[in-house]
Amino acid sequence: MAINTIDKITTASSLVIKGSHQDRIVAEQSDVLMPGTFSLIEKVCENFADEVAHLLKARAQKQLSIDKGELPHFLPDTQKVRGSDWRIASIPHDLLDRRVELAGPVDRKRVINGLNANAKVFMADFEDALTPSWQQLISGQENLRDAINGDMDYTCPETNQYYQLKADSAVLMCRVRGLHMSEMHMAFKGEAIPAAFFDFCVYFHNNYLKLLEKGTAPYFYIPKLESHLEARLWAKIFSFVEERYCLRPGTIKCTCLIETLPAVFEMDEILYELRSNIVALNCGRWDYIFSYIKTLKNHKDRILPDRQAVTMDASLMSAYSRLLVKTCHKRGAMAIGGMAACIPSEMAADNEKILTQVFNDKQVEAHHGHDGTWVAHEGLIDVSIAAFEQYIGENHANQLHVTRDVDAPISAKELLMPCQGERTEAGIRLNLHIALQYIQAWINGQASVPIYGLMEDAATAEIARTSIWQWIKHQVSLSNGQIVTKLLVKSMLIEELAKVKQEVGVNEFTHGRYTEAAVLLENMVLADELIGFLTEPASNLLIA
Numbered sequence: 001m002a003i004n005t006i007d008k009i010t011t012a013s014s015l016v017i018k019g020s021h022q023d024r025i026v027a028e029q030s031d032v033l034m035p036g037t038f039s040l041i042e043k044v045c046e047n048f049a050d051e052v053a054h055l056l057k058a059r060a061q062k063q064l065s066i067d068k069g070e071l072p073h074f075l076p077d078t079q080k081v082r083g084s085d086w087r088i089a090s091i092p093h094d095l096l097d098r099r100v101e102l103a104g105p106v107d108r109k110r111v112i113n114g115l116n117a118n119a120k121v122f123m124a125d126f127e128d129a130l131t132p133s134w135q136q137l138i139s140g141q142e143n144l145r146d147a148i149n150g151d152m153d154y155t156c157p158e159t160n161q162y163y164q165l166k167a168d169s170a171v172l173m174c175r176v177r178g179l180h181m182s183e184m185h186m187a188f189k190g191e192a193i194p195a196a197f198f199d200f201c202v203y204f205h206n207n208y209l210k211l212l213e214k215g216t217a218p219y220f221y222i223p224k225l226e227s228h229l230e231a232r233l234w235a236k237i238f239s240f241v242e243e244r245y246c247l248r249p250g251t252i253k254c255t256c257l258i259e260t261l262p263a264v265f266e267m268d269e270i271l272y273e274l275r276s277n278i279v280a281l282n283c284g285r286w287d288y289i290f291s292y293i294k295t296l297k298n299h300k301d302r303i304l305p306d307r308q309a310v311t312m313d314a315s316l317m318s319a320y321s322r323l324l325v326k327t328c329h330k331r332g333a334m335a336i337g338g339m340a341a342c343i344p345s346e347m348a349a350d351n352e353k354i355l356t357q358v359f360n361d362k363q364v365e366a367h368h369g370h371d372g373t374w375v376a377h378e379g380l381i382d383v384s385i386a387a388f389e390q391y392i393g394e395n396h397a398n399q400l401h402v403t404r405d406v407d408a409p410i411s412a413k414e415l416l417m418p419c420q421g422e423r424t425e426a427g428i429r430l431n432l433h434i435a436l437q438y439i440q441a442w443i444n445g446q447a448s449v450p451i452y453g454l455m456e457d458a459a460t461a462e463i464a465r466t467s468i469w470q471w472i473k474h475q476v477s478l479s480n481g482q483i484v485t486k487l488l489v490k491s492m493l494i495e496e497l498a499k500v501k502q503e504v505g506v507n508e509f510t511h512g513r514y515t516e517a518a519v520l521l522e523n524m525v526l527a528d529e530l531i532g533f534l535t536e537p538a539s540n541l542l543i544a
């Protein structure tokens, strides 16, 4: 639909669309970017953008203390919140049964497949599984809008296969980007706006009416929080928007991912700040491992082993999952488990092993008392449901009644204790190999990719590259006696790049962007200071 550009930009006078001529055309032609959307974005920026900047500064300050030797801890100032009795507001009916949630990117085919799948919830992801190109952001929003309107089909140009949204599709939740990300295509008073504000406002404004009409509501996943003060910001934004649209307080509901090490120490406080709008916390296990490495990067005594050893039954991960369940259920909130990164295989024997592995992984979560969990692929839904049904039983839709009251308190020591396991040459090489392939895919616009039978997304790739960085920094000694140095990693990187070339073939290698990915990866793992998020330098390549 052609829309008047001037209207679009001047209705929100402090807001400007940036980018190439093509980016402007995308914005002009999209009917999810209308004056009402701009006006909401502008108001949210006017009231809250400065606060994001302050909160990010506070993150950096806290990190400085940890870099100097302090350890993350439960906050003395908020003891009263942890010690007193209160509960979150009630949970909407359609969110009481979340035993399996399918996560997926927001392209049209996967939105249809995801909503049609047998999961209770489809988590449409603008974060770890999306490269934030303007085109993908806008078309993703259009796809969700069409899905909510129930007016959605798609014919795949390559296969000619026709897809249509079913009437009784899963509940839709929208994951917005983290507070650390900026949306470069939109500036408020000359500054790129917080990407989370863009995702939230566009989704909310275009869909809230239809969602309410259908008997559901705007449901959000909020990622990568690091403190309850960040949760307080979201609470203020939700309340501001509810008032602006004259909606009953608590209409907007969110689930917060607890996927940073600082946040695990503030779960009660996060629930408390958001008590009118929150329904659950989720164990974002992959970013949590990344955050453990990043937060404790200077602590030589807390270096993790190879990624494969950091499973949910490792003591630090188990403590995190059990504390999340206990904290949530005490407050009447649901506790959602994390992503099983395996994806099904076409080889029957392999697939059987994968399904058993996923079943066991989900059983650990269900045993801890989680109310549901995430899967990356629809082929894993049934096995995950089976694992949860054993615990939830026929008479319940969740495990909110499991309070874990008899557990010994979970201490900071347990949460911070690194797990045992080897640090191997094979581990470094696998990290390099996966990171190379992942970054190559990411800068080409694909943020969730199958690599060696696992779903890799921004969170898992972060583990790979920060782990290598930390092993170099502390000159870790590998199980074969080698010391990890910049020189060693550089030589391994060259060898792994050659292996990738052999694997993908000369043609794909030549026309892909593998060498650019290698340069970016080298810069990140050999840097003197750890780069905060790989998506920051990678975005420059995506945009270019």
Ligand SMILES: CC(=O)SCCNC(=O)CCNC(=O)[C@H](O)C(C)(C)COP(=O)(O)OP(=O)(O)OC[C@H]1O[C@@H](n2cnc3c(N)ncnc32)[C@H](O)[C@@H]1OP(=O)(O)O
Pocket: 102, 103, 104, 105, 109, 110, 111, 113, 114, 125, 128, 129, 286, 287, 339, 343, 375, 376, 377, 378, 448, 449, 450, 454, 455, 456, 457, 459, 460
């Ligand atoms: C750590 C975290 O942040 S986790 C959350 C973010 N990550 C994600 O959301 C990852 C979601 N998963 C995916 O993106 C995909 O499953 C991948 C990339 C891992 C694998 O995808 P594919 O290679 O397409 O898998 P495969 O070919 O087996 O897919 C079979 C069908 O299922 C569909 N499908 C697979 N996964 C999904 C999904 N998560 N959502 C919707 N549809 C899906 C495919 O589109 C395909 O459809 P088709 O048969 O109609 O063509």
Ligand SMILES: O=CC(=O)O
Pocket: 128, 257, 259, 283, 284, 285, 286, 287, 288, 338, 339, 459
């Ligand atoms: O977002 C999920 C995670 O595991 O990270």
Ligand SMILES: [Mg+2]
Pocket: 128, 223, 257, 259, 284, 286, 287, 459
């Ligand atoms: Mg994550």
